[in-house]
Amino acid sequence: MMTKTFAAAKINLTLHVTGQRPDGYHLLDSLVMFADVGDRVRLEPADAISLEVKGPMAAGVPADASNLVWKAAALYDLPVAITLEKHLPTAGGLGGGSSDAAATLFAMVDLTGNTTMPEGTTGLGADVRVCLARQAARMRGIGEDVQPVEGVPELHAVLANPGVAMSTPEVFAALDEKQNDPMPKRIPRWRGAWSAIDWISKQRNDLQAPALKLAPVIGDVLAALSALPGARMARMSGSGATCFALFEDRGEADAAADDLADAHPDWWVTAATLR
Ligand code: ATP
Numbered sequence: 001m002m003t004k005t006f007a008a009a010k011i012n013l014t015l016h017v018t019g020q021r022p023d024g025y026h027l028l029d030s031l032v033m034f035a036d037v038g039d040r041v042r043l044e045p046a047d048a049i050s051l052e053v054k055g056p057m058a059a060g061v062p063a064d065a066s067n068l069v070w071k072a073a074a075l076y077d078l079p080v081a082i083t084l085e086k087h088l089p090t091a092g093g094l095g096g097g098s099s100d101a102a103a104t105l106f107a108m109v110d111l112t113g114n115t116t117m118p119e120g121t122t123g124l125g126a127d128v129r130v131c132l133a134r135q136a137a138r139m140r141g142i143g144e145d146v147q148p149v150e151g152v153p154e155l156h157a158v159l160a161n162p163g164v165a166m167s168t169p170e171v172f173a174a175l176d177e178k179q180n181d182p183m184p185k186r187i188p189r190w191r192g193a194w195s196a197i198d199w200i201s202k203q204r205n206d207l208q209a210p211a212l213k214l215a216p217v218i219g220d221v222l223a224a225l226s227a228l229p230g231a232r233m234a235r236m237s238g239s240g241a242t243c244f245a246l247f248e249d250r251g252e253a254d255a256a257a258d259d260l261a262d263a264h265p266d267w268w269v270t271a272a273t274l275r
Contacts, residue, residue, distance in 0.1 A: 002044040003110040007103035008034040009088050010095035010131060011157070011244055011274055012237045014203035020178040025142045029182040031200070033136045033155065035272040039086050039096060041069060041103040043111060046081035049073055055085035057096075057268075060165075068101035068124055075118040076108050089268050091165035093238030098127035105132065136275065138187060153193045154275055156253040160225055160260060161242040161268040162217045171239040174210035193248040200246070201233040211240035218243065224264065228256035242268075 012030045019027040039055070051070050053063045061084070064070065073080050082104070088096035101124045109115055121128060126143030136152040139145065183203055190196040212218050218241050225234035225245035230252035234245040247253040250273060257271035 001111060002042065003107045004040060004042045005103035005107045005110075007039040007041055007088075007096070007099040007131075008036070008134065009038050009159070009272070010099055010127060010238070011035055011159075012093070012205060013200050013235070013274075014183055015205040015207055015238065016182050016203065017172075017175060017178055017180055017206040018182045021142070026172055026178065027141060028139060028143065030139045031136070031149070031183065031187065031203070032130050032139055033152065033274040034134060035157070035159070035274050037087060037159070037270050037272045039084060039088055039100050039103070041100055041107055042083040042085075043073070043080045043104065043107040045111065046079055049079045049082070051082045051084065053084045053086060055087055057086035057089055061086055061090055068097040068128075069104045071124055072101040072104035072121070073108060075105075075120050076112060078108070078112055080108070080111070089161045089163070089165075089242060091167065092161050092242045092268075093166060093236065093240045094159075094242050095127040095131060095238060098125045099131045101125060101128050102131035102134070138183075149187050151189050152275075153190055153196050154273055155193055155196060156247040156250045157244045157272045157274055158225060158228060158231070158247070158253050158257045158260060159237075159242055159244050159268075159270050159272055160221050160264070162215075162221050162264075163266060163268065164215045164217060164241045166211060166215065166240045168239040170214060171207050171211050174213055175207060176210075180204075180206050197232045197246045197248070205236050207239050208236040211236060215241055217241070221267070224260060228260060230256060
């Protein structure tokens with residue numbers, strides 16, 4: 001038996017850094033959604049665990065036991081041959097590794113029929129929890145507190161990454177003020193994309209300023225996204241360098257993504273629908 005799972009890109013529509021614990025972990029308050037673009041994970045029972053990494057974004061992704069898909073699969077007794085097809089930029093703020101790990105866990109549930117997650121899943125990474133939710137969610141604490149947010153309208157986006165890999169710890173280290181306001185207590189029930197985008201645009205990504213200091217090209221990405229016809233707002237996701245612009249209409253996002261890709265052939269650019 002063989003099983004395939006989709007590992008959706010995680011977009012932090014907001015990312016408020018609200019504190020730092022004595023052990024160094026940062027406290028977050030983030031609204032996360034998932035895109036219809038992502039990696040693909042294929043698993044097949046085998047004599048021993050193995051990993052092949054392929055696809056347009058495979059370069060530089062470890063194909064050994066340090067890969068999160070390997071670590072996730074190794075939590076089970078069943079050895080599997082893993083094929084990981086990378087479409088998401090690595091170290092790009094889209095939670096690629098975490099989403100790949102979550103997809104592997106879902107695939108292992110499929111293969112083993114065992115629906116209880118093994119011990120050690122949280123040790124895979126702070127974003128694995130939210131990636132297991134696979135739906136719009138509010139993430140708090142150090143990522144362990146995940147509350148699904150119901151009724152969030154579908155949003156359309158252009159995603160753009162200028163090809164610089166960002167180290168998440170370095171971006172956090174470059175953040176001067178660790179204690180910032182959380183999001184409003186209640187996330188409203190939006191009537192449609194327009195009101196959701198309006199609310200989101202009033203929130204922040206506190207990692208955007210420090211990431212900009214480390215990689216000024218992110219400023220060019222944000223400016224280019226903001227200038228796209230139909231773009232309602234632009235912001236960075238996670239610790240960067242991928243940024244997103246939000247649209248009310250998928251057709252507008254598709255056209256804008258084509259324009260942006262033509263203007264910046266060296267950037268990774270795609271239209272996406274967020275859920
Ligand atoms: P986040 O938004 O959670 O900070 P990210 O998208 O910035 O994540 P990843 O793409 O998950 O970052 O990669 C971070 C590092 O993890 C990479 O530099 C890579 O060496 C390692 N890694 C381990 N497993 C994977 C994987 N499956 N895909 C990509 N990178 C992986």
